[in-house]
Each structure stands twice: as structure tokens, then as C-alpha cells.
Amino acid sequence: MGTELGEFLRARRARLRPEDVGLPDYGGRRRVPGLRREELAQLAGVSAGYYARLEQGLSPNASDAVLDAIARVLRLDETERAHLHHLARHRPRRRRRPRPERLRPNVRLMIDAFGDVPALVIGRRTDVLAWNRTAHALLAGHLPYQAPDRPNVARLVFLDPHTRDLYADWRAKARDTVAELRMTAARYPDDPELAELIGELTVKSAEFAALWAAHPVHRCDPPARTFRHPLVGSMTLGNEVMELPQDEGQRLAVFTAVPGSPDAAALSLLADLAAAPRARQAAATRMP
Structure with missing residues (x-):
């Protein structure tokens, strides 16, 4: 994890210029x-030596005060600051398969109880563990x-043309x-398996590799997302993501x-389209 800590700190140093933090810029190419x-x-x-050791993962006992001072200089937000503390506090342990x-x-x-409201459960590796029919129709129709293996959201985002559109x-x-x-x-x-997923995306997607190298860390729950759905057109939907504590x-x-919005009308139409195959299947089973 020393490497992870070093990558994070180097990425955050790279986005700041001397003048951003009140240091004189004497010109010349860095x-x-x-x-x-x-x-x-x-x-x-x-000291410069202490910081260098920290960036190399060789100072596992950095105090909260030191980490907070570094976070302040790097202008880290709350999420990034917590991430820095987590990386600096990590202790190597015997590797075991999760x-x-x-x-x-x-x-x-619970997913089924949402009815026509798109709902899905995503695992820690961004695997879709469960979804209802409207969520399937919205995201991956x-x-x-009933695929044997549920899709992986990260793979869809970077490797699937439908999802990009x-x-x-x-x-x-x-x-x-x-x-x-x-x-x-x-x-x-x-x-x-998480390391394998990251390695696969790094090899197969130059865009993923570039973003991964930038080491982004931020909350990933925007209040809304706009979709350009191939069946019902454009719609902006509220996006709520909740941790399952158990x-x-x-x-x-x-x-x-x-x-009452056009977005609601489009979503209702999508729910109807998603339910149609199930209704046809049910009707077929009732036929003599």
C-alpha cells in the first residue's frame, strides 16, 4: 500500500503550482x-526526508497532525483527506481471499418491492448482484x-458502446x-478479483488507464443523471445510492x-416495455 499512498500524494502534488500555495515562481521549466x-x-x-519516506510508505506512524498539514497544503477535500488517512494507516497483513x-x-x-422504480444492488467490485426489470431496461436492456453472470458496471462504462451512448x-x-x-x-x-478487474480495464481502455493514473477520489453519488435511452429518449432521473449496513x-x-414530468412519463413507458415480455410469458403459461 506504500505504492498506493505514493501514487495518491504524487497525483495531488502534480495538480498544484507553486503560485497556488504562495510560493514564488522563478520561471523555467520544471x-x-x-x-x-x-x-x-x-x-x-x-523535513524533506520525512516526507519522502512517507511518500514511499516507510513512515507508517505519521501523526494525524502531520497528515492534516499535508492535506491542507494539497487542498484535499473531506473525502480525499479521509482517504489519505486510510492509506497512511494501512498495515500489511497476511493475504487472504475475500x-x-x-x-x-x-x-x-426489497428489490422486487420497488416495482416499476428502477432499483439494483451493486457489489464492492461494481458487479450487479440484483436488479429489477425496470433497472435492467434502463441500464442494460x-x-x-437472466444472464448467468450479472454484468459489471465498470466494464460496461468503459468497454460497452451502448453504455457509453x-x-x-x-x-x-x-x-x-x-x-x-x-x-x-x-x-x-x-x-x-478486484485487482484483476482493474488490470483488465487498464489494458483494454486507455481512458480508464489515464483516469486511474490521476488517482481520483471523491463521492460518487450525484443527485441526478441524464440518460439518452434508445427506446424512450432523454430523461433525467434522481440518483440515490445507499450503503447496505449488513x-x-x-x-x-x-x-x-x-x-408529472416528461421524465416520469418516459420512465413509466420504459417500465411498461420492461414488463411486456413477462406479461406475454405469463399469458403463454395460462393457455390450454
Whole structure:
């Protein structure tokens, strides 16, 4: 995790210029962009050698005061500051394979209870663990609803052309997806399947690789997203994401529309289209 900590600090140093933090700019071309280690150490009130060891993961006992001083110089927000503390506090431990993610029966019943409101449960590796028919129709109607393996949201965002077209602001969704994976990787450093997913996306998507190198860390729950759906057109839906406290790493995502709005009409039409195959199947089973 020393490497992870170093990558995070270097990425945050690179986005600041000396003049941003009150240091004189004497001109000339810098060998690397952003603040130098020595400049950051000076502003944070620590020695250059100490900061260098911290960036290399060799100072696991950094105090909260030192970390907060570095966060202040780097202008980290609350989420980034918490991420810095988490990375600096990590202790190596015996590697073990995380337990498989399983969906509790009550969570499955809850998803079904949402009815026509799109709802799905996403695992820590961004696997879709469960969804109702409207969520399937909204996000991945081009894929089978009863697929043996549920799709992975990160793979869809970066490797699936349908998903790229679906989000009106695909770049924002891509940044949020990478930020989410960054924070998850810090929480689960011993998850080989998560590491495999990140490696696959890095190789297959230059856009993912560039975003991953920038080390984004931020909250990934915007109040709304606009979709350009191939069947019902454009609609802006409220986007609520909630942690499931009894299921570590699992989140419930629900999409809503303002009642009486064109978005609500489009979502209602989509729900009707999603229910049609099930209605036809039920009618067929009743036929003599």
C-alpha cells in the first residue's frame, strides 16, 4: 500500500503550482509538474526526508497532525483527506481471499418491492448482484435479464458502446466509476478479483488507464443523471445510492423521476416495455 499512498500524494502534488500555495515562481521549466517534495514538506512543516519516506510508505506512524498539514497544503477535500488517512494507516497483513459476495434473500425481496422504480444492488467490485426489470431496461436492456453472470458496471462504462451512448455525461460517469474503484481498492487491498478487474480495464481502455493514473477520489453519488435511452429518449432521473449496513461493500441504487414530468412519463413507458415480455410469458403459461 506504500505504492498506493505514493501514487495518491504524487497525483495531488502534480495538480498544484507553486503560485497556488504562495510560493514564488522563478520561471523555467520544471522536470516534473506541480509541487516538489521539498516544497510540500516546507509548507507542511516537516523535513524533506520525512516526507519522502512517507511518500514511499516507510513512515507508517505519521501523526494525524502531520497528515492534516499535508492535506491542507494539497487542498484535499473531506473525502480525499479521509482517504489519505486510510492509506497512511494501512498495515500489511497476511493475504487472504475475500469471501464471495452473496445477496441476502431479504435484499432480493426489497428489490422486487420497488416495482416499476428502477432499483439494483451493486457489489464492492461494481458487479450487479440484483436488479429489477425496470433497472435492467434502463441500464442494460441490450443484455439478457437472466444472464448467468450479472454484468459489471465498470466494464460496461468503459468497454460497452451502448453504455457509453446511454449516459449524456459519460465522462462524469467514467470519473465517478474510477473514483469508486480507487476507494474500494484501498479498503480491500487483498481482493484478487478486484485487482484483476482493474488490470483488465487498464489494458483494454486507455481512458480508464489515464483516469486511474490521476488517482481520483471523491463521492460518487450525484443527485441526478441524464440518460439518452434508445427506446424512450432523454430523461433525467434522481440518483440515490445507499450503503447496505449488513452487507459490507454492497450498495442499493434507485432512480426516480419528478411526478408529472416528461421524465416520469418516459420512465413509466420504459417500465411498461420492461414488463411486456413477462406479461406475454405469463399469458403463454395460462393457455390450454
